[in-house]
Amino acid sequence: MSDVATLKIKRGSDAGASRWDTFDVPFEPGQSVLDGLRWLRSHKDPSLAIRFSCINANACKECMIQLDGETVYACTARLEAREMTLTPLPNKKLVRDLVTEIAPPSERFK
Amino acid sequence: MTREPLAVETDVLVIGSGAAGMYAAIEAARDGAGVFLADRSLIGRGGATVMAQMTVAAALSEEVPDNPRHHYDDTIAAGRGLCDENLAQLLCEQAPECIRELDAWGVGWARKDNHITATLAPGHDRPRCVYVDFINTGPAVSKTLRAVMARNSDIRKAGDICIVDLVCDGGEIAGAVGWHLDSGAPVIIAAKATVLATGGLTRLYRRNSASANMGGDGYALALRAGAPLIDMEFVQFFPIGHLAPRLVGMDPIMWDPFRYKLGGRLLNGRMEEFTSRYGSNEDGKYVLTRDLATYAIFKEVEAGRGSPHGGAYLSFEHCSAAALRAAFGPVIDRLAANKIDLTRMPVEVAPIAHYHMGGVVADARMMTELPGLFAAGEVVGGANGANRLSGNAITEALVFGRRAGRSAAARARQIARRDLPAKSTRIALGLVGGDGAEGSSSSAARNTAAMVERLQAIMAGDVGPFRTGAKLKRALDGIDALAAELGERPPARRPEGDAFDLQRLEWFDLRNMLTVARTVAQSALSRNESRGAHQREDCPQALPRWRRHQRVRLAGDTPQITGAPNAAVASTALS
Numbered sequence: 066m067s068d069v070a071t072l073k074i075k076r077g078s079d080a081g082a083s084r085w086d087t088f089d090v091p092f093e094p095g096q097s098v099l100d101g102l103r104w105l106r107s108h109k110d111p112s113l114a115i116r117f118s119c120i121n122a123n124a125c126k127e128c129m130i131q132l133d134g135e136t137v138y139a140c141t142a143r144l145e146a147r148e149m150t151l152t153p154l155p156n157k158k159l160v161r162d163l164v165t166e167i168a169p170p171s172e173r174f175k
Numbered sequence: 176m177t178r179e180p181l182a183v184e185t186d187v188l189v190i191g192s193g194a195a196g197m198y199a200a201i202e203a204a205r206d207g208a209g210v211f212l213a214d215r216s217l218i219g220r221g222g223a224t225v226m227a228q229m230t231v232a233a234a235l236s237e238e239v240p241d242n243p244r245h246h247y248d249d250t251i252a253a254g255r256g257l258c259d260e261n262l263a264q265l266l267c268e269q270a271p272e273c274i275r276e277l278d279a280w281g282v283g284w285a286r287k288d289n290h291i292t293a294t295l296a297p298g299h300d301r302p303r304c305v306y307v308d309f310i311n312t313g314p315a316v317s318k319t320l321r322a323v324m325a326r327n328s329d330i331r332k333a334g335d336i337c338i339v340d341l342v343c344d345g346g347e348i349a350g351a352v353g354w355h356l357d358s359g360a361p362v363i364i365a366a367k368a369t370v371l372a373t374g375g376l377t378r379l380y381r382r383n384s385a386s387a388n389m390g391g392d393g394y395a396l397a398l399r400a401g402a403p404l405i406d407m408e409f410v411q412f413f414p415i416g417h418l419a420p421r422l423v424g425m426d427p428i429m430w431d432p433f434r435y436k437l438g439g440r441l442l443n444g445r446m447e448e449f450t451s452r453y454g455s456n457e458d459g460k461y462v463l464t465r466d467l468a469t470y471a472i473f474k475e476v477e478a479g480r481g482s483p484h485g486g487a488y489l490s491f492e493h494c495s496a497a498a499l500r501a502a503f504g505p506v507i508d509r510l511a512a513n514k515i516d517l518t519r520m521p522v523e524v525a526p527i528a529h530y531h532m533g534g535v536v537a538d539a540r541m542m543t544e545l546p547g548l549f550a551a552g553e554v555v556g557g558a559n560g561a562n563r564l565s566g567n568a569i570t571e572a573l574v575f576g577r578r579a580g581r582s583a584a585a586r587a588r589q590i591a592r593r594d595l596p597a598k599s600t601r602i603a604l605g606l607v608g609g610d611g612a613e614g615s616s617s618s619a620a621r622n623t624a625a626m627v628e629r630l631q632a633i634m635a636g637d638v639g640p641f642r643t644g645a646k647l648k649r650a651l652d653g654i655d656a657l658a659a660e661l662g663e664r665p666p667a668r669r670p671e672g673d674a675f676d677l678q679r680l681e682w683f684d685l686r687n688m689l690t691v692a693r694t695v696a697q698s699a700l701s702r703n704e705s706r707g708a709h710q711r712e713d714c715p716q717a718l719p720r721w722r723r724h725q726r727v728r729l730a731g732d733t734p735q736i737t738g739a740p741n742a743a744v745a746s747t748a749l750s
Binding site for chain 1: 181213216217220221222225226313314325332333334335336355357362386387388420421422424425426427513622623624625627669671672674675676677678681
């Protein structure tokens with residue numbers, strides 16, 4: 066038996082207007098918010114932009130987002146059976162959806 | 176609409192920023208070259224290095240007397256008769272120098288009594304594997320190399336660059352074409368020398384131990400440019416990848432260091448020790464090689480003696496809380512946050528795709544067959560034969576990376592100026608939208624994320640460690656169907672702009688992954704014997720006539736395999 070998390074996600078790019086999309090995501094207890102976002106992309110909306118690399122190990126530190134206004138790693142924050150609000154990091158330049166410019170300036174293409 | 180490509184000129188282009196790519200960049204710059212280091216993820220954060228848990232093999236002679244010759248003998252024995260001896264020799268001989276350089280750069284190898292300590296890993300004849308506590312080897316290596324690069328203004332770094340194709344000029348490699356994920360803009364890079372350091376192909380499998388960007392990009396880039404690959408059938412499965420309960424914040428291969436330090440007991444679903452049935456009695460110590468352990472677990476599951484989630488149990492219940500804490504400190508707290516108490520419960524483990532032995536053909540200078548193209552790290556084929564020895568992956572990244580950087584800088588010095596040839600650049604730019612052609616609007620509708628998962632299911636089901644001719648043929652049919660679905664053109668630009676368009680990225684990923692998946696399945700189908708990581712249930716013996724490498728080249732979209740011992744048999748098997 067699985068629970069359902071309701072992910073309310075802030076979408077949009079730096080240039081355009083933002084919008085909120087809400088999705089129900091089934092999950093087993095113990096699964097991460099990133100598990101939910103990846104499920105969402107392969108089952109509902111592949112256009113959702115998220116940044117992640119190591120998936121589960123909390124090694125790459127690429128999946129930083131805000132959950133209910135707190136900065137978290139999506140790969141270690143757990144899904145819960147309630148509405149969870151996901152937003153991009155507020156203090157970084159927005160790229161698109163949940164992706165922000167987090168690389169140090171010397172490691173960016175320019 | 177044509178988008179003006181962003182142009183880069185450099186002496187040396189390095190593709191991939193794991194340990195191999197970063198060491199190549201550092202070494203090339205040390206030899207006087209200007210370097211452009213591109214990664215499709217962030218610099219030093221994607222790939223496999225940052226995921227490495229513990230062991231790095233090198234005959235340092237600090238823990239016990241040792242000699243690279245002994246390391247070499249163990250590497251050759253693990254490789255089941257298929258190691259490229261020149262590459263294995265380079266790996267073992269230069270390992271101590273690289274480990275000591277990392278030490279001087281402050282990586283922080285674990286020390287005991289004022290010497291760098293080493294642990295005994297399966298397949299080694301003595302303690303030879305250095306590490307950074309607590310299971311922090313990969314992050315420490317990455318961080319150290321990044322810090323060294325940061326002090327060097329000759330190295331330009333750029334994350335979020337998806338390299339799409341190498342550019343050939345009269346049989347030589349003159350650079351590459353790609354696009355910038357953040358902006359969607361096409362990118363052209365003119366380079367006097369190019370180093371592939373893109374890692375392996377573990378992303379082809381549903382359960383894997385590496386990052387999401389390890390889809391075999393370098394293999395596909397090399398193949399399309401005309402360079403051959405070898406040993407593509409040899410995918411290493413790590414036998415005790417974490418299976419259950421759900422554990423977040425830890426790499427699934429985390430149980431390896433636990434076994435190094437604490438032994439642990441591998442048990443089947445009936446809580447019985449079982450490895451002795453498969454020719455190796457563990458006796459509480461961690462000595463079982465990866466291919467044998469993988470085989471033993473699969474066979475227990477097949478016989479109905481698996482753990483509830485389809486693997487085996489790994490138990491540390493004989494260890495005291497104090498012993499666990501002493502060995503793994505803060506990791507014990509992370510386990511507790513996942514509601515795992517090792518003194519009271521076993522965990523479930525199962526084989527997981529971990530490393531690829533095959534890859535690009537390169538000599539001991541890391542030169543490929545194509546002038547101007549070099550390779551380093553896991554993307555290189557041959558050093559580890561049919562089965563990699565524990566601890567050799569980071570070592571080869573360091574040794575091969577350093578060597579490739581040196582070779583690439585030497586090549587750059589010989590070339591006055593490198594221009595990208597207009598015609599082949601234009602062709603390569605066609606796919607990234609730099610030629611004015613639009614992408615395909617129909618492919619925008621496809622769920623590329625789901626297609627990646629479908630490919631992973633095919634590979635896990637039919638091209639895993641235990642193979643049959645029938646399963647491999649079914650896999651090839653499935654791969655062909657996915658390729659037809661993917662189509663010839665990437666998705667059209669998104670109306671709201673193409674910043675960080677993951678569907679477009681996945682289209683290019685799938686283009687590579689499908690090509691590489693086909694080479695793995697076809698090579699496995701052709702090798703009708705069992706050896707190391709390649710086990711054919713319909714041909715269970717290792718055959719002396721198969722003590723040889725298969726090579727793969729691309730003819731159009733089709734991999735052509737050479738090297739099978741009996742061409743008539745091989746071509747029948749492929750038809």
